[in-house]
Amino acid sequence: MLQEDPILRRLAALILTTATLTACGQSEGTQDPLQVAEVLEAAKPALSPAQNGTPPGEITPGGTFTEGDTTQKFQVNGRNVELDRLRSAVFEMTTDDKGAPNRGAGLRAGDGATNGVPDRYGRLLVVDTRGGEFIAFSVNPLIMRQRYPLPGTPYGIAYDGKRDIAWVTLTERNEVVGLNVAGGEPTEKHRFPTVRQPNTVSVDQESGRVTVTSGDNGGVQVISP
Template sequence: MRRSATVGTGAVLACALVLGGCSAKPGDSSDTLQVVANPVAATAPVSPQPAAAPAGTVFATQGEVTAVAADPATGTLAVAVPDAVLLYRADDPAAAPVRVPVAARPERLRVSGGVLLATLPAAGQVARISLPGGQVSTLAVAGEPAGALAEGDRTLVAVRDRKAVDVFTGDRLTRTIQGQLYSADDVVQADGNTVVLDRLRTALFSVDVDGGTMAEGLRAGDGATNAVADSFGRVLVVDTRAGALLAFSTGPLLLRQRYPVPGGAYGLAYDAQRALAWVTLTERNEVVGFDVRGGEPVEKYRFPTVRQPDSVTVEERSGRVVVGSAAGEGVQVIQP
């Protein structure tokens, strides 16, 4: 039996449920993207006690790991804990890190535009951290910033509670883009196209940043949680509730692939050097690497992890995979 599904353009147009330009609210029965009457965002399934020892090397951190990111340009590994971002040398993660205090719990880390962006929803801030030194400047955001990326001299911020993408030029807010969203949980760029992830609505929306409008939307499974751009102009999305890895082209926004990934798929990272998508399985305490160059993902690696592997990143120079434990069991480094 064939385990994967590749979706063509015709099938997408027939069944993907594209949303038009009208605004919608939770509970609106006329909304074609509505999944249930009172939607709730999917979260990471709770992990059991590990059945196997974690692969690779594990080093301790103080408290749970909320996010991880790697910068191949400076050889820096960034690890977010509830009150700080820890900057390690990627080639020597056992060495003492540079500790960068932050105003609130970091939700997401992303290296973008040569800096590390840490979103701090409870503080209404995006911390811009230089690498490898750790100097910090903050961007004040009205609301709860959930994801951010740098685009030249602009910073795009997904603001969850305001259901918006804020556009900053330097430190100045120059545009707010709203419409159609229930929740703005991350913003991703693939092949020059900007897409926002809506976890509550479990959907993706194209964003016309220059035009200041929210464009077409597509359902992204039954419980989309995390998204990354790949090397092929696509956005990869984890559907945690249905247990699947989805691939969307972005110009236009179309669902191209849906591949089953059972076991509590949640954390997601992409290795552009090797065209590998890494997905953590929190119900199994595993991380799986998929080659995504072909017409469907092909599993290449599978490793046991620390408990509650909610976050994952890749150090692209070496190919090392870094997994963070949201249960306080440290950071795991795996050399495939």
């Protein structure tokens, strides 16, 4: 009996998934293969625990949070890409004959992708909040390139293009982690305690300073790694 080639099996699964998601992106009917529940709902950050001690860096009062749209739009390597937070999927965008936008090829992005950011290698870096993962996609064609476990309900993400560090907040742990994404697989380079409910993070591209903003008035924290 001939043995099934595992590489061909994975390729067939990828083609089937892409075709299914493409059909999903182009149809507004009720036969959405990704609608596993009656009502689709975007993943949310965890309710952070109380802090133990004072986190490092400069902390000023403040901090609010407004939940974003159900889709995020990006320019990645010269192409339009959408992150659908309801379906936890990434789609390449195309246009029809009249120039109207359409969803093209799509791939599942874990169990509850919430936020993303492009990097200088032509990838979209995504956090899977429900699944506790960091995922990287290349485009044209759309391919999942990296998948790295990040326990602690990751939510906010920012990218330091000068140092190739992706900063991700862990809302269940009141932490922010810095991942080196220059290689074939992410590696953890930094980890710091943060203000409570660290829903948002940004990074200064020149200095590398990281700003973490609380989602419940717990303060704004600036860290110099």
